[in-house]
Amino acid sequence: MSDSIYQEAIKTLAQAAHGAGTLEAATGEARLDNPLCGDRVRVQLRIEGGRIAALAHEVRGCLLCRAAAAALGLRAPGSSAEELEAAAAALARLLETGEPPAGLWRELAAFAPVHAHPGRHACVRLPFDAAIEALSRAAAGSG
Amino acid sequence: MSDSIYQEAIKTLAQAAHGAGTLEAATGEARLDNPLCGDRVRVQLRIEGGRIAALAHEVRGCLLCRAAAAALGLRAPGSSAEELEAAAAALARLLETGEPPAGLWRELAAFAPVHAHPGRHACVRLPFDAAIEALSRAAAGSG
Amino acid sequence: MIIVSDPIVVASPSDARAAFPLLAHDPGLHYLDNAATSQLCAAALDALVRHETTCRANVLRGTHRLAEAADAAYREARAAVARFLGGVSADEIVFTSGATASLNLLAHSLGATLAEGDEVLVSVAEHHSNLVPWFMLRERRGIVLRVLPVTAGGRIDLARLPQAMGPRLRLIALTHCSNVTGAVTALAPLVAAAKAAGALVALDGAQAVQHGPVDVRALGVDFYAFSGHKCFGPNGVGVLWGRREVLERMPPFLGGGGMVDRVELTGASWAAPPRRFEAGTPPIAQAVGLGAALDWMTELPWAAIRAREARLTRRLIDGLEPLPGVRILGPRDDAARAPIVSFDVEGVHPHDLVQVLDERDVAVRGGHHCARPLMAALGVEACTRASLALYNDEADVDALIEALAHALRLLR
Amino acid sequence: MIIVSDPIVVASPSDARAAFPLLAHDPGLHYLDNAATSQLCAAALDALVRHETTCRANVLRGTHRLAEAADAAYREARAAVARFLGGVSADEIVFTSGATASLNLLAHSLGATLAEGDEVLVSVAEHHSNLVPWFMLRERRGIVLRVLPVTAGGRIDLARLPQAMGPRLRLIALTHCSNVTGAVTALAPLVAAAKAAGALVALDGAQAVQHGPVDVRALGVDFYAFSGHKCFGPNGVGVLWGRREVLERMPPFLGGGGMVDRVELTGASWAAPPRRFEAGTPPIAQAVGLGAALDWMTELPWAAIRAREARLTRRLIDGLEPLPGVRILGPRDDAARAPIVSFDVEGVHPHDLVQVLDERDVAVRGGHHCARPLMAALGVEACTRASLALYNDEADVDALIEALAHALRLLR
Ligand SMILES: Cc1ncc(COP(=O)(O)O)c(C=O)c1O
């Protein structure tokens, strides 16, 4: 079970569910589906002074998806758009290579074993994809 | 080459081409195609007093088809409808089993090796099928 | 070089595993995903390999010796399918690339004989492959699609049949057996009602065929569709059986070599069934493999196998029910069901469950199982499914229950 | 039990025969019916058998380990096809059950975007599989079908292109290479004319692919269709390549599992290409085998193989021409042709010829070759065809010529 993808860290993250809920006065919002498994993520965020002031998410999905959303809920507030994009890119590299790249958010390292399961990559990425979509909506003022 | 289907007997029959041509005052006629190979047979016959008084055929087809038509042209005149049907049935049995059944027209025995080549059975049977169709048209008076 | 063994004869159900190369090579695997794909039996693999290495040629028009051998093998495959379906005529067997292709053929070809306003009746319990082709026909031709609901127990609700049958009903197209709940459709009342209404009945047999030969004439239906890969045969081949009288009045679906009689630039005329419906080079080697699989199946002791499958299903249900938060979807009784059991686990996503079970060598499937309307009716987005075949035994079921108990501790 | 060898590497063309199990087992056979079906290479058979015995599962939705392995293998097969076609995107590769299925998919799916009066241009030289689907589209949607004639030499007559292109031309659908005459279509002027007219170009590559990788982007076309069984791969699988931008605006053709995004009883929405066009369980093992065949082909020394095929074709034509009553149909020169040679023999029916050649272990094909309009244009009802592949050699050609001389004595 050593390379199980269900490490304690992921479970803890999912249970903590940082950022779960809805946001008042969001300036950007996006909802994404994974039609393959029915996972669904809604991310709302508020941009203030060029930074993410607050982020909330609602996830109907698997443990991996919820854990990824929680990492996002923990770390995104206070980040800039560029930092969030860099974090998403680092996560994508981790999944692709199995090796934590420089600059990866610490909590995301627990996802390394998912590398071996390409069918689950979308579960982990969905909240990040939604957040980036929400960012671009916020920038366009159409959130 | 001993079990070649191109026995001298078949070649001789095809070359003799008994009955090749057209018939004046036919009382029954049928044209049949084999769409698989493009073979085409026209059989015309004249019934007089319950017997086949004359039979003619035009064949665009392979040697087997021409040889079968020639056997028909040789033997059908003078036969009754029942005799022709019995000959066609005996030919079908020969092709199916490879063994000449009782009552097979002597000339048709040369087709025994065709038994091993189901794809060619239709070539041999086509003139007989057309003759039987022509018979039934003659009986119906719609020749 | 490839060395192929003689086909293995299954003298008793416990020999079955040895007759499946993948399972024989992986003795630790508890393969319980048979509703998605069954494993390939040695008889089918051997026949396929023997065909490709000794008589590969195109069929129907060749007269050299390989072509004759391929023709004979393909013809014999059709005869094997005809035997498996209760001894129908081989001319009623259309080879396709799978159940989905068979159902699309039906929706296009029979569909072309329907008029705007004609009705087709399906059910909420259908696999997408027996729904989407009818949606598309509705778009193309303006047919009316009616849908039978399911009962709370997850069975097609036959009490609603009278209301669901409109005056212009032409076809009832239903699953023979649900790929989610295992429920076997009660056919007698359906067939009687269809006959009375002058409607045809088509069955999606994809899930039924791996549980034994099917006598389609005795069922009284008009069409039967299934896939080779779900009855121990090769991938890439399927069957549509149809009653000759009905096939004969259906226009072709796909156009190409082999299905025409005459082709001129102004148009073409069609060959007789089954070739009318088999445009292009068919999946010859796959059909030969399927024929071998079905011949192998036909020889098996089905009464004993079915009794065993039922026993294992009971054991599975009895093992699942006491687990906290586990809810079985569909029938929990033993009547008229295939050994397919789907369940929902409160607070645990099926994909997590499947992954943890996989870590314990138990292969099941999680998701919507291409049956979203049924998922909605059962009140879930997705679920976990265990599906048994003739090679499964008590150890497989027990491994699943044990791994599941572990997964619930891990994931909740 | 099945033992599978390592893939055989073809260091030089003369090794090729050893890489084909059927030919290796039947050394006396002169197989010259490659245009009907090529033999299956060991690399493809091994990959297929290995897949079925080590990672057989359904694709796309499973997350247990067999399903992950099957998914990876299927994805890799798509990548192999994309490499073979000149390095296109794997998302542009649609797996079908064969070239005929690919062309029907195109006629239905692209056809659904055409309006009454829109024009499709084909040629007299097409295989029925690239004619009948367009006839059927004409019936369904009232398109106008225009037909390019062939020259006396049997090539598509490009001089007639200006007249054949109407103002509403939307698609030119032509064979890349004739399955009867071996003539390779001159694409540059066609593609330029199509571009200028804003029309798309689809190629039927069924006969081209066994003669080496094809760079579809360099050809400048929009669609490319072919079958696995004609390029040393398994039966029951084919490909439609399409440019992404075009695929994306095409509606689906077949409905079923895997091609949908969302399914409710009111309708469904579609997945992105290529899955939009792959309803149901695809021919997974066959695609894996095809990928292996194409990877194997990609490594071969094609310049040398093509030179050899051309030399053998010359030898064949030079052997045929002096024979009394023998008339070669189509081009007799060496330019732009595949090693396919059809001929008519005065007073001798092709089926008789094929049978007598078969008695001398020479396998060729006689008939109309599913190209009746071309037969009519060439003034014959049927003809005899010899078609070469990379495993053929001088002995095969000489055996044919010798057997033919014998047959002419026997049959006339
Ligand atoms: C030029 C051409 N197009 C299409 C096809 C159809 O291929 P398939 O029968 O494999 O679908 C063939 C093969 O017969 C062909 O030669």
Ligand SMILES: Cc1ncc(COP(=O)(O)O)c(C=O)c1O
């Ligand atoms: C009930 C049912 N119908 C149809 C299908 C479609 O079968 P295939 O994907 O082999 O075409 C399936 C399999 O997924 C099924 O379970």
